[in-house]
Amino acid sequence: DVNGDGYADVIVGANYYSSNTGRAYIFFGSSAMDNIADVTMTGETTSYNLGYSVSAAGDVNGDGYDDVIAGAYGYSSLTGRAHIYYGGTSMDNIADVTMSGETTSNYFGIAVSTAGDVNGDGYSDVIVGAYGYSSFTGRAYVYYGAADMNITCDGTVTGEGTNNYFSIAVSTAGDVNGDGYADVIVGADHYSTNTGRMYLYSWRQTNTPDVIFTGEAITIFFGYAISTAGDVNGDGYTDVIVGAPWYSDLTGRAYIFLGGPSMDNIADVTMTGEDTLNLFGYSVSTAGDVNKDGYADVIIGAPVYASEKGRAYIFFGGASMNSSADVTMTGEATEDYFGISVSNAGDVNGDGYSDVFVGASGYSSSTGRAYIYFGGSSMNSTADVIMTGDITGISFGESVSSAGDVNGDGYADIIVGAYAYGSNAGRAYIYYGGSSMNNTADVTLLGEASGSNFGYSVSDAGDVNGDGFSDVIIGTYGYSDNKNTGRAYIYLGGTNMDRVADITITGEAEQSYLGQSVSSAGDLNRDGYADVIIGASERAYIIYGGSSMTNIDVTLYGEAIAYAFGTAVSTAGDVNGDGYADIIVGAYAYLNLTGRVYLYLSWSAPIVPRIASVQDIPSDQGGKILVKWIRSRNDAKGINGISSYTIEQSRPAGANGFFWEEIASITPRNNPQYAYTATTPNDSMAGNSGAAFFRVTAQTTDPNQYWRSNIMSGYSVDNIPPFGVVGAAIAAFNNGKISLCWNKNREDKDLLGYIVYRDTTSGVALNNTTMIAQTSDTTYLDSLPTRVGKYYYKIAGIDIHGNIGAPSTELSQNVLAVQVTKGVAPKIFALEQNYPNPFNPTTTIEFTVPSNGRATLKIFNAIGQEIATLFNGEAESGKYHQVQFNARGQASGLYFSRLEYNGKVQLKKMSFIK
Template structure:
């Protein structure tokens, strides 16, 4: 049906229309409830008003005429697209949508749409705002309610302006991807499940998301630049921020379950005075340029990392360590002295500016890592930095060290009322006896193995796990500091060292009860000149609190009656101690070639010989056909000195082999059996 007169017309509302077109010119009005099962179209220069009654539209409503302002009646849409080139103002009307597929604003030339309070009630409502390159503005001057359990909202084009939005469905989802426009909320926005934002979005009230929050986009200015004036609360498992985000009302991610994660990147500004960012996720990852006023990370499990330096204006309360290796966390100049409130530490660099009015114990990498200064210590601003690394800089040190500096005054010497306090964990002790811990210092930025000196007046508190040092008033501040025992223990507690002659070889055996940073054992034998020389090395066990057993065979024995041995026990820092000597009576060995051992063999065997004269010597292997298959010794020997060589028959078949010793004019041979 088409009402196309060039004058005012009253629509017959006693009829139910399939499609209704209002064209021509003049005002088209109704005197009762109007039902259009499919499309309602306004065209030409016609206008349509509804001041009292209900209009039900089952399909689309299109305005290709001039701008339309509808009266205070009501509109019930059961499934529709509202579009057209002309603007439509429903702000005085009561509007409800019960259909499952709804589009508001469509097409590049689509007109603006204005609503007041709107309800979307279909359990599976799929709402699209700004389809087909829509460039207009959709405005909601009242509260918008989307109650469907599985409802979805997609803002893909144009600009939207909201008063408040409550999307309560537990399986609902909302996406704002209208990058050519922007979105603004003058009050609160609540989402019952997931929210994704890749376009500019400003929320003046609170933003509450029960599901996951994903904010994506470039970090460039103007591309996905979002401002959240009220508190942002996210209960979902996953939160991700990119783009430029300003959170002036604070931020809270309340999900602490296994697999929960919070990723903050781009420009993230949560530094408004008095606000708190609280993150309960198991995995927390920071990058970009974040800034905070108060930062709370409350989950003690999982990981907390940053790949960027950032600032905290006031306090940090971490339940787990922040891994910030290579980066700096800067506390505000007005931050309280006790700015680290939790059990977690910052593994990285912490920077604080202390001024003329500063006094007290100032936290750095942890709540017990402090620099205490008296009133008047500084005449102006001084930037103090402490870098914590959790590894042992010296084999005898605990598994942590601190690089400490006054970057404003590198030659600064603290007054005699100043104190440096460092903390440690029990798992950092690295074999040190806790009650004997002292502070040690070395060259800033580089001190390593053997490069530390003792601060003998430092003290330890084993209950609170701290070591502190009171500066004497004439000692530089800029050092690398660590902790360790005041005296270094011997690397090895040797309990047994014996030796005996076995088959023309000396078998040395020793046992240790404990080892601390043991590098190994150098085996030494006294030569004919009465001096000890190295004949072998056996690797140690590092640090071990249970017994260890070692064996070494000396096969190249000199032809003498008594042999003297000792062990050189070497620590990983290069220090060493000698064992007691062991004396072994060695009967003179017989001249010539000995039977291999073991025999038969598979696949390796040892052959020992003692040359009757000095000079070149060879020891060769032949098969039963007389073909040479290997040369296992080719060198110079001394008369009377026993030698050993090994033969590996891995590549040869089973059978009888002959080994032949040739020393000058002296020749001797024996048989051996390879059995596989």
């Protein structure tokens, strides 16, 4: 609606107008829309091709009027342009924002579209395609809207290869993953000999870091080692740890950055090595909670301490964590490189304390060792389990990690890499945990070929396929005839884990070095499957877990070549407390080896609050509904931008739209999510949907500045049945009638009445029993028993919403005689239609005969099989003969009653419906 009159408008392109100058026409909508253009935009020169692509742009500048975008791919030798025109009450045809392509023959503007609000700032964004980029590889450009929108591109995505025509089509995808951010889709119709591909980008998870941490000086290799630190200060947010091993003549440092809803890039705890040439911080990891004090601890390696003997240090977490090591472990001999790898081992012996794992790849001429230290209330520095490599020169212990619980026995397991084994073919060894863990490998995984460096990186992968067993991931950056394309292999856990890789991810090209680092990423998209992250040369790849993992889902790019982006990757835990796992990527060579680390939040709140759900409150009597919403980004510590959340409710929209009633004002508390229990006008029930609509507005102290959520509806239901009926009693009269009575239900205010059930078999479930009456009284006289025999009764309460309560105890009564009031039967041969029909499970059948004689009445199913004989004997004339058929145990369907008398036969159809 570009002119704000309440009617949607349309835009039409005509790119061949006047020697391909091109035009775009806007037609205003109205109650009597005409075909005369209201605004006409014209290209700048011939061959400009303005209008080849046109689209609504959303409201890019936030003035309340929708805007439009038009492409002109012919500009300047096919460099191309895209123009944005702002809407308004008097919209003009002068472009307000003009974006241009990078170079000639790019065809920038061949496709344009609104992108939605991909960055959650409240302004609509746009996406522009340039399918000619780099020999028709193609590229798409995203520009963020703003009050003073600029022409600087805010993000790009590029096709996979030449002649793919990537970005020949671009569009918003809406919010496909429900994270509050718009997503975009890009088409490449020429991919793979015109097979074509479409790419979906959850832009918030594509390639923009949320926090960037930079080293304090050049040549310190900040970011060489990175890891989640766990929650070291117990504030509910996970923290991260970064190593800078070349700090101050290789003394080395490690930095802990505390997580929070507005995490900064200033180190909160800094630990420094003991002396020069220690390489303290060469390896860093969370240690879990080794002393079980409720705070996560960290472990840091210094592999060249004391002539490469090496050390590893554990620092206990705390509300005010300090920089003094609490436990120090030292290698056995010089050149052991003890501490070259460190890791949390999980709880391998099941004593409730986290354990740690330290590698010493140089031990005994690079045979290598790995040491497990059990946690405890007074943890010591003596190794509890020692694993040693098979032969010399294999660098066993160069990489170590917890493996999770791969065999599902309740004990954490570990994995050790030996990348140099067999001319660098490499191996990895899995050791199962246990109450008395040993040092014999339980699973040995083998590299494919020499030079692959299989096992250079190893990690727990989490449970990527959701089968309940932890899985592992192993990197082999040298894969493919020493061309360093690289691979990563995922091995699925199980009670009998094998050594065949279940998932293989291969680098994009030679020298990709894919697999130089690997890690579990946690569950980034919160779909219930663990995800993984894999480092490569200047890239990092995220692969989402699932029942069938196949594709790289997100690619992260470094800022420039030669920064070593991707040499270290790790899960960061949930640093901002939004319920989603986050990730970190290191680039130790950034700016003369100063180094950088990039934190990517899987999700962070947009500025506009978002209603996540409107749901009935379970196990109540109706009338209430729970509204849940995601906070505004400005509702965070240190910002104080939101003064309140206003909740409004409306009945379904009428001819004049919604009518909003303010029902609550909620004080912001810096919570990631909020919930409010609202009262509904009525419940959902027969004849009334009960739908109620809600919206949430984030208010500020300025009444003219606020952010309003999406609108979402829901309904309440009464899902509590009435109390069970008690005090039921039964009595029979001589005429076959049966009297029932029971106590009145005085507790349920919404009680409608009582249902009476009757059956001829005891113990039948209520839903299979015949309902014979509904009454509001507490007595009932059953005057319709149709045969002599025993009858069984139950009584249950029913409320106004149709909920049926627990039945009374079963009552039974023998009927010794029944009274059938009928006249004299005609002396004819007749088989009457059964009643009731359809029936469940019993029905009554009557017949008459013209004179005394033998008669047979049988029941058959639809394929002619005999089911029952109901009468076989002498039948009197002038009398109604009445029998009952009970179909319990038979299938629903069509049945036949067949009466045979004196050589004559009659048939009747009847339907049994359960």
